[in-house]
């Protein structure tokens with residue numbers, strides 16, 4: 629089997645606490661996960677389970693206190709800032725909120741040319757690349773002259789995706805990248821991400837609290853609970869035959885049209901949560 633593109637092994641992240649005697653907060657507890665070329669790995673879990681922290685650890689933004697993260701076989705956690713910068717061409721991120729992630733005073737052209745100029749691209753070459761990027765995310769060619777506020781949420785997320793693609797990364801961390809969008813825009817962005825992957829072979833770590841969305845786009849799914857990955861496997865197995873009670877609870881949380889069934893699922897979910905609490909305290 630080929631070496632994974634990214635290999636996270638037994639990673640622990642402890643955020644520093646306040647005060648000399650504080651042990652800080654252990655947000656990731658021995659997390660292992662790998663991502664292959666051209667693959668989408670979905671990471672699902674409730675708020676506070678550690679999904680963003682894992683994404684940030686991969687991006688070099690969270691303090692990895694033990695374990696290793698290798699990219700193409702090379703250790704990348706704890707790299708000095710300059711070496712990290714070269715790597716940031718290869719690993720990019722798309723955040724949840726397309727309203728705050730784009731500088732409101734910059735034109736789309738300026739936003740997209742920023743990563744290109746950092747890497748020495750300028751003039752005609754940069755302009756051609758921007759036109760290519762706008763085309764890739766299906767935005768009109770005159771979008772470059774406009775400001776972020778002139779675009780809808782879905783269009784802004786396309787701009788954020790274009791910016792992430794500018795330097796042809798091999799891995800994109802999509803952190804709740806469709807969560808702020810309505811259903812039809814979610815679908816369009818998910819389709820766009822899939823098309824980009826088919827064309828370029830890019831890999832995604834797709835982070836979301838929504839199991840239905842994660843399942844839809846991911847080749848494999850990992851379920852995170854209280855800083856640990858409690859279950860992983862292909863999307864169908866994890867969702868049709870979940871092993872961990874928390875995964876069952878996540879599945880029961882998905883809304884269904886039938887109100888009676890919805891009420892029954894709510895009761896089952898509450899019973900599972902009560903059992904989990906009981907097991908934790910005995």
Ligand SMILES: Nc1ncnc2c1ncn2[C@@H]1O[C@H](COP(=O)(O)OP(=O)(O)OP(=O)(O)O)[C@@H](O)[C@H]1O
Pocket residue numbers: 643644653655673674675676677678679680681682837
């Ligand atoms: N900089 C920080 N310092 C201290 N604790 C932090 C820091 N960032 C996150 N945490 C804590 O780490 C835990 C995991 O947070 P994280 O943001 O990774 O969860 P998440 O699953 O992404 O949640 P959400 O979906 O709400 O973003 C939470 O308890 C959070 O309060």
